[in-house]
Amino acid sequence: MSFNPLFCPSTEISHALQMNTSLVALESTVITHGLPYPQNLQLARDMEAEIRHEGATPATIALLDGKIRIGLTDEELARLSQAASPLKVSRRDFATAIVKKASGGTTVAGTLFAAHNVGIKVFATGGIGGVHKESSFDISTDLQALAETPMIVVCAGAKAILDLPATLEYLETMGVPVVGYQTSEFPAFYSRESGLNVSVRLDSPQEIVDFARAHWSLGMRSAVLVANPVPMTDAIPKSEMEPLIAKASAEAQAKKIHGQALTPFLLKRISELTEEKSMRTNLALLLNNALLAAQIAKAMAANQK
Ligand code: PSU
Ligand code: MN
Secondary structure, eight states: OOOOOEEEHHHHHHHHHHHHHOOEEEHHHIIIIIIIHHHHHHHHHHHHHHHHHOOOEEEEEEEEEEEEEOOOOHHHHHHHHHSSSSSOGGGHHHHHHTTTTEEEEOOOHHHHHHHHHHOOOEEEEBBOBBBBOTTTTBBBBHHHHHHOOEEEEESSBBTTTTTTTHHHHHHHHHHHEEEEEEEOOOBBTTOOOOOOOOOOESSHHHHHHHHHHHHHHTTSSSEEEEEEOOOOOGGGOOOHHHHHHHHHHHHHHHHHOOOOGGGHHHHHHHHHHTTTHHHHHHHHHHHHHHHHHHHHHHHHHHHHH
């Protein structure tokens, strides 16, 4: 396989791509902007371990010194988790990182772009970006990237800080199927319930692979978004989260925080307001998504052989 030289897969990932083994891409904004150190490093390691345990290979994607890296060593993960003022790299930011030789974490949109470029088909994240509440024009590039990138993306719904009905409407407009994994309800990140429906419920990794094949064999170019509810034991009820989300959002408005800084501010503030309970939920759902993504990647590779 020949790659665009701007994309740098590790030796392990190049080999896995050649051998057609199961790969799962992982984003890194959750490391650089979503969680504090050292929980971010622990989480990055745990997600990779979870994927390996299932017999698949993790490919954490990030920018290091202006290079688009696919698959990081443990030392590189450690470096990224403590980087001073890392960039948050979405699609518009790759060239910035390259010319400034900067390091940064890739968002869902950024990770989709890089992973698809090297031929990875499955990706695990926490919550996708979406349409923000009360700010007339803040719609995450994640939604556009999902509309344009034929990959399976496992998430726990969209981040609860978002306008979820508007986010689902946007996905529908853009032709992105939203699969509920063993549920008909779109999960709300910290909570299993949102009162909103997914477009289809599927109950096994194999069914998800069959669905994605059917979708793409028709010539569709969008992602298949798999919404995997946070495990029951770690979920926080929607009624408990809603007032805290409203409080954090009001503070962000008062402080005039918007654009790229908004999501990290809200996640941090909600973690403080819940005395880190929401952070533990965040960690649990990320691991749960890594597990399902690995199972999907395995099912996909088994069908190919
Ligand atoms: N979910 C989390 N933590 C995060 C994010 C999502 O639990 O840090 C990141 C993802 O990388 C997502 C990004 O792509 O936030 C969306 O940012 P924005 O709303 O600025 O597009
Ligand atoms: Mn935004």
